[in-house]
Amino acid sequence: xxxxxxxxxxxxxxxxxxxxxxxxxxxxxxxxxxxxxxxxxxxxxxxxxxxxxxxxxxxxxxxxxxxxxxxxxxxxxxxxxxxxxxxxxxxxxxxxxxxxxxxxxxxxxxxxxxxxxxxxxxxxxxxxx
Amino acid sequence: xxxxxxxxxxxxxxxxxxxxxxxxxxxxxxxxxxxxxxxxxxxxxxxxxxxxxxxxxxxxxxxxxxxxxxxxxxxxxxxxxxxxxxxxxxxxxxxxxxxxxxxxxxxxxxxxxxxxxxxxxxxxxxxxxxxxx
Numbered sequence: 001x002x003x004x005x006x007x008x009x010x011x012x013x014x015x016x017x018x019x020x021x022x023x024x025x026x027x028x029x030x031x032x033x034x035x036x037x038x039x040x041x042x043x044x045x046x047x048x049x050x051x052x053x054x055x056x057x058x059x060x061x062x063x064x065x066x067x068x069x070x071x072x073x074x075x076x077x078x079x080x081x082x083x084x085x086x087x088x089x090x091x092x093x094x095x096x097x098x099x100x101x102x103x104x105x106x107x108x109x110x111x112x113x114x115x116x117x118x119x120x121x122x123x124x125x126x127x128x129x
Numbered sequence: 130x131x132x133x134x135x136x137x138x139x140x141x142x143x144x145x146x147x148x149x150x151x152x153x154x155x156x157x158x159x160x161x162x163x164x165x166x167x168x169x170x171x172x173x174x175x176x177x178x179x180x181x182x183x184x185x186x187x188x189x190x191x192x193x194x195x196x197x198x199x200x201x202x203x204x205x206x207x208x209x210x211x212x213x214x215x216x217x218x219x220x221x222x223x224x225x226x227x228x229x230x231x232x233x234x235x236x237x238x239x240x241x242x243x244x245x246x247x248x249x250x251x252x253x254x255x256x257x258x259x260x261x262x
Contacts, residue, residue: 026155030148030183031190033199041189041202045182046156067172070181072253074206080199 002105002127006061007096013089017047017111021083038080044119045073048109051091052123056105061093063105064127071104071124078118087111087118094122101129131229131237131260137195139226142187144179144215144245152183166217176216181209184223184250188243191225195239196258203236207254213245221245227256235259 023046024039033040056063088111095106104126111119149163158180161168169177185207193199215221224244231238241254 023155026151027186030152030155031186032142033190033193035193035198038198038200040186040199041193041205042182042186045158049182050157070209072206072208073182073185074204076204077202 002056002063002093002096002103003061004096007093010090010092011055013051013087013091016086016088018086019081019083024081024083038082041075041077042073043081044075044109044111044121045123047087047089047111048091048121048123051089051109052107052125055091056093056107056125063103063125067128069126069128071126072122073124074122076120078116078120081111081118085113085118087113103127131232133229133232135229137227137229137239139224140191140194142190142223142225143220144183144187144213144223145220146177146215146217149177149179149183149215152180152186156180156182156186158182174212176214178212179215179223181212184209184213184243184245185254187223188225188241188251188254189256192227192239192241192256192258195227196260201236201259202256203259204255204257206256207241207243208252209250210252211248211250213250223250230255 028036057065090110092108094108106124109121153159227239227241230240236259239256243251
């Protein structure tokens with residue numbers, strides 16, 4: 001069970017994440033996108049989902065990642081991601097509820113290049129009863 | 130002329146187990162429900178299922194193509210309503226279409242439909258795009 005005291009907390013990412021052309025190329029290849037000058041619109045999930053896992057499975061937060069399914073997803077793309085971008089990140093646990101025994105948590109990820117916010121995204125994750 | 134109600138021709142993507150492996154490597158999401166049939170069944174799924182985010186990424190490709198490139202997609206959201214089931218040795222369809230639901234001074238809002246084997250797999254799927262840059 002998620003610790004309810006964690007709702008509303010924001011966690012700064014530990015590492016600066018640098019996007020490589022190879023990462024963009026392999027993501028684009030998987031969906032048949034030939035334009036690799038910018039990253040595909042959903043590319044940042046590669047960064048945010050890993051970050052959410054590391055935060056939500058901390059012992060003091062306690063989400064069970066093994067029974068997780070993805071409920072919904074939203075992206076706001078202020079500019080496209082390009083190779084060489086170096087991001088600092090933050091993640092916020094925005095909402096938490098239990099419905100029919102399922103835990104439903106909404107987490108937000110923000111990617112910053114210096115002071116510029118590049119992508120905000122929201123993932124609703126469901127831990128099945 | 131693009132106006133509210135304009136429909137975009139549908140496109141069919143094909144999804145097989147090899148693509149799930151390719152997307153797992155590209156996205157870093159190695160959850161075994163997308164690779165391992167025995168594991169998927171052990172957690173109550175009918176078979177291996179596609180990553181919801183693969184479905185969304187393919188719908189994003191469809192939108193990017195219409196908008197003139199991935200750089201023109203400004204907002205994109207979807208709910209994962211039903212899984213895309215991917216049996217061994219088979220290719221299943223992901224059929225995507227979209228309708229213009231709003232035209233603003235800066236761009237166009239689309240409502241997206243995505244089905245696999247006739248079942249709706251994305252709900253509330255919408256995108257806002259700026260065209261032609």
